[in-house]
Amino acid sequence: MTKAAKVMVPAIKVTRLHKTFNCCKALDGVSLDINPGEMVALIGASGSGKSTLLRHVAGLAVGDSSAQGGSVEVMGRPVQARGRLATDIRATRARIGFVFQQFNLVGRLPVMTNVLTGALGRLPLWRSLTGLFPLEDRERAFEALTRVGIPETAWQRASTLSGGQQQRAAIARTLVQRAEIILADEPIASLDPESSRRVMETLATINAEDKTTVVVCLHQVDFAIRYCPRTIALKKGQIVFDGPSANLTPSTLRDLYGAEADELTAPIQGSASYITDTALAVAG
């Protein structure tokens, strides 16, 4: 296993990535390796840079261009280096599925069309501009909707769906994309506990069945411990913890985050206290 891991090209390789916004450093020399097939949680309080990091990995944002500016590689292909996106970024983005906190579906289009947009990266222009998706892709889209459990919504407008359903449609989009990596940026932060659980389970199933690498930004440690074997914790743009999620005990968290730890362990509207308890039991 360890031998294979050494030979493998990392799914995601970030090297000394820096990002400065007007006021402050959002990413401060972040380096990490994630192997194919891993399911990793990225945790941290708000403003810790976890979403920023994920957006850089997908090439939706570029890092600092100064000499110390780092690089991002995905499946061995450059995404960005020294503040410049790779020229073939679109081909690389097509291999990365991105799931957003606010779902980012096109509300006025049917769910089916939203899911089919996952195929845009590999379609010839005449097909994508006319909306004539090949039968194979339409079948794949319907299968994906079935897999995430919302096939009956296929021809509804995306805006008519509940938050949890929209997020699952967004995950279906990454399935049509045949994404080798799924990056999920706070996918459950806008959802109720039950929808959150279903979304996390959908992601975990895809990780287990398709061997898709999944990186999830999370606000709550409970979910990280429950669904992700490995956790990377960020604080003020720096990695402060990278290891098995089981090692994240409440005391470790307090050491890492001080008063901010409360924000990460806060139970999610009632029902999550059960998860916290299990998590503590597992961690302890």
Next chain:
Amino acid sequence: MSTAIDTARLSPPPRQSLVKLLAWGVIFATLAWSWSGAEIRPLALIKDGANMGTFLADFFPPNFHDWRYYLEEMVITLHIAIWGTALAVVCAIPFGLLCAENVAPAWINQPVRRLMDSFRAINEMVFAMLFVVAVGLGPFAGVLALFVHTTGILAKLFSEAVEAIDPRPVEGIRATGANLLEEIVYGILPQVMPLWISYSLYRFESNVRSATVVGMVGAGGIGVVLWEIIRGFYFAETCAVMLIIIATVSIIDIASSRLRKLFI
């Protein structure tokens, strides 16, 4: 003591009142300043009242003797408006996108915006006169005049709609590896479509009104008829034509505003 504080609270702070007063002052000063330039003579309305009464009497009863001819020309006016608007909508789509800050970089959107400004700045009457010289008298000159002017207006309205979209769905499309054109078709167009349709219908309404006027410089339609009978002092006929125009424009206005409501 306490009553003094209470009454002070009941009226706005003095600064606000002063600004309000100043604003009114500026408005009245502007009106007074333009009085003499515009030669406002309200007394003329009273002094020449009798003349105007005679003039008005010439309009009634309206003479609908040639109504078939008037209607034919009115329909041609509609044809001018339809084609002028249709061509403008088709051209305003690429121009509108190129004007939008969130689609095109400044070195593209600024020059295109200035071009659209110039299309808008020149009234359709002026374009009509130029096109009459270029393509000869007739409705085609009117179509071209409306086309150019409306392109300028619609491109601006379209681009404002594009700039007001929610960027997140577009990012969702971008994250799938789509290119710029695909981002526009799947991320932007679905969001702006209701507004674009509404704006296009509104401009069609306005173009029906404008098309009745461009005829006056020889660019075809009911305007040509109107200009001829006014110059010939056929006031009863003029009245008939004006009534036909009013009826047509009202019908189009009502129909298109009904239609627009469907899309908002």
